[in-house]
Amino acid sequence: MNYPEANAASEDQLIERIRALAPWHHDIALTANLSTGKVFSETGRLLPPENQGVSLISPREKFLRRLGELYPEGMSGRRFLDCACNAGGYCFWARELDVSLAVGFDVRAHWIEQARFVARYRQVAPVDRIEFYELDLYDVPQLGWSPFDLVYFSGIFYHLPDPITGLKIAAALTSDVLVLNTAMDHTGKQDMGLTLSFEGTEPLMSGVHELAWLPNNPETLYAVLRWLGFRDIVLAADQTNPTSRRRRVELYAARQPGRLQSMVAHVEGT
Ligand SMILES: C[S@@+](CC[C@H](N)C(=O)[O-])C[C@H]1O[C@@H](n2cnc3c(N)ncnc32)[C@H](O)[C@@H]1O
Structure with missing residues (x-):
């Protein structure tokens, strides 16, 4: 089905514009035959060295599967927020589930320009009730x-000079569930805490404050999430990248005890 509010453009024009807005991190479908990632790779996936230092990912199916577990009754009328939304993929996919509002913000103009381009030309799903902001x-x-x-708090915790305050800001805006996806220190530290790291502010996927912190282990994150008032926490993914040796986890944290029982109990990557 095509959505009439989408702006008309020929496939060639769209491809030209997608190329001009590169590099992309999110593979998002615009039409039945065209997506932002498939212009560069048949699978919609690339490693950073193949894509100007930015990984190209295609997580729509996985995201929708998890949301189906989280809201078996559907997401109609729910409100969705994506902190550090990049090109807005998760907002567009949440909108497919009829959320009443999807808001995404990112500190970089590059990503918000991509998100607004997709909002203008995406024909495969509704694009109303989605808002994007260029914001720290x-x-x-x-x-x-x-x-x-x-x-959603994905890929931002470890780009912040004060990640606890950052997570607290997101938690204060969460009435039901917060999803925390973060890289971690890969050296297997047992002690609770955060490990100092510095990053350049030029790379498009990095933070903008130079100083950053990596959690030592998932237990550190459980403790912080509990302190922020989350009563049910599930580890949904725990993956170590063999090339970078970077460890990455995804945690679901709910306000209500027992709220996450509907989530299928398997940890991806173990
Ligand atoms: C590793 S990417 C993650 C993108 C996306 N959240 C995802 O999971 O696919 C990090 C993103 O965080 C954004 N970012 C970094 N620091 C930020 C800040 N202080 N406020 C808002 N966005 C920030 C970057 O511009 C970039 O889009």
């Missing part, structure tokens, strides 16, 4: 936003 996470509290049912 630390500036969000002053905007006075109302809480969201589901808050």
Whole structure:
């Protein structure tokens, strides 16, 4: 089905514009035959060295499967927030589930320009009730936003000079479930805590404050999430990348005890 509010453009024009907006991190379908990632790779996936230093990922199916477990009754009328939304993939896919509002923000103009381009030309699903903002996470509290049912905090924790304050900002906006996906220190530290790291601010996928912290282990994150008032926490993914030796986890944290029972009990990557 095509959505009439989508702007008309020929396939050649769309491909030209997608190339001009590269590099892309999110593979998002625009039409039945064209997606932002498939212009560069048949699978919609590339490693950073193949894509100007940016991984190209295609996580729609996995994301929708997890949301199906989390909201078996559907997401109609729910509110979704994606912190560090990049090209907005998760907002577009959440909108496919009829959320009443999907809001995404990212500190970089590059990504928000991509998100707005997709919002303009995506024909395969509705694009109303989606909003994008070019914003630093630390500036969000002053905007006075109302809480969201589901808050995504993916790929941002380890790009912040004060990640606890950053996560606290996201938690304050979460009424039901917060998803925390983060890289971790890969050296297997047993002690609870965060390990200092510095990063350049030029790479498009990095933070903008130079100073950053990697959690030592998932237990550190459980403790912080419990302190932030989450009563049910599930580890949904725990993966170590053999080339970079970077470890990455994904945690679901719910306000209500027992809330995450509907999630299928398997940890990806173990
Ligand atoms: C590793 S990418 C993760 C992208 C996306 N959340 C995902 O999981 O696919 C990191 C993203 O965080 C954004 N970012 C970094 N620091 C930020 C900040 N202080 N506020 C908002 N966005 C930030 C970057 O511009 C980039 O899009």
